[in-house]
Amino acid sequence: MNLLITSIGKRVQLIKHLKKSFRVVGVDSGELNPGKLFVSKFYKIPNANESGYLESLLDICEKEAIKVIIPLYEGEFEVLDKEREKFENVGTVVLLSSEKIIDICKDKEKTFKYFLNSEVNIPKVYCENEIEEIIRYGDIDKFPLIIKPRDGMGSNGVYKVNNFSELKFFKEYLKDGIVQEYINGEEYTVDVLVDLLGNPIYVIPRKRLEVRAGEVVKSSTVKDQRIINETVKVIEYLNKLRNNDGLALMGPLTIQFFKKNNRDIYLLEINPRFGGGVPLSFEAGADYALKIYEMLQGNKLGYIKDFKEITMLRYEEAVYI
Structure with missing residues (x-):
């Protein structure tokens, strides 16, 4: 089965994981990127805000018989969401949450207002x-x-x-x-995968130990049931935003929390995409590639609660061309 990911940049670990179950086609607006050396086929395309972006993607999806496209960059979400039908016409599923959810996740003030009257704590x-x-x-x-x-x-x-x-x-x-x-506390990132109907498959918390330039470099998976429970609440509340086609959450999510004084848990932000530290969850036992393959095959999937508690220490590695 052929899968396409956008804005591949340096997402090498993600590409390697997805290749376990898919032939992976990658696209990016830049020619000089390490990700292109690890995908099965690479295409250079225009930026999402440039002329020809959508047409290029549709052509590639048709030419490569792409079954599913997963965008990695927020700047592409709105365009791809609006054009789902065009991708469906060439046999491609856009694995991305609905427009309302994208809009709420993108604007942090809208996130606050949406969750203000929910059971989820969120910083004012x-x-x-x-x-x-x-x-x-x-x-x-x-x-x-x-x-x-x-x-x-x-x-x-x-x-x-x-x-x-x-x-x-x-x-x-x-x-x-x-x-x-301002909430002073321990920061957690939760890697989430939901099926085509928004039901959770994986919910794996990672405690952020060190972040450099916005990307986690030291992190540990933790079986913190309270963080998991709060994540499930967030999933359920976002799924109330189903559109006329029944679409709400779909595919990968990254949800961040603060735990204040080891007690109160606050939702920080939600990103409807793969997080930079998601390879840790892969190593902890979350086979995203296989479950995405199975959901596209129409298999009924359950919530997999078990995973390993391990620590990731990241380092730089180079490729030479």
Whole structure:
């Protein structure tokens, strides 16, 4: 079965895993990338915001008889979601959650508003009036705060704000940012795979031990049942957003939490894609490739709860061309 992944860049471990069950075709807007040396076939295509992007992908899917396409870059999600029918017409499934879920996950203020009245704890996002009041009335008890891009990825552009001067500066510096309650605690990333109907197959928490340039370099899988339970709550609540075709969650997700004082658990953000540290979950026993293959075959899949507790220490490796 042929699978296509986009924006392959340096996602070599992911490619190697998917090749266990698929012939993997990779595409990227850049010719000079290590991922192209590990896929079965590589194509250079335009950026998602450039003319010819969609047409190039559709041509490749038809030419290579692609059964499923999995996008890795958020900038492509909206285009691919809107054009699902065109891909279906050439026999390709777009393994991506629905438009409403993509929109809520992309905008961190929308994430906060959606989960505000749910059973899931989420750090408060301050509206413009509340920020002005903090400054006007000298509400020092609100500090520290976090300011971050509304639609940012990883830890890029995320700043801890400790006082009024920093709040005024970063509020001006980060034009389309949000100001959020600061939660001090242990950070967990949960690798999730759901089937075509949004039912969980894998839910594997990873404790983030060290992050460099927004990417985890040291991490351990942990059988933390409270984190797992909160993740299942998030999945169930997002699945309320089914569209007219019955689509809600689909495929891979990466969900981040903070555990405060080893007690309260707060949802940080949701990304409807593979996380950078997902190879750890593969090694812990999560065979994403096989389960994606089986779901595309129409097999009924159950929730697999067992996995190994192991630690990942990442290092750089080079290829030479």
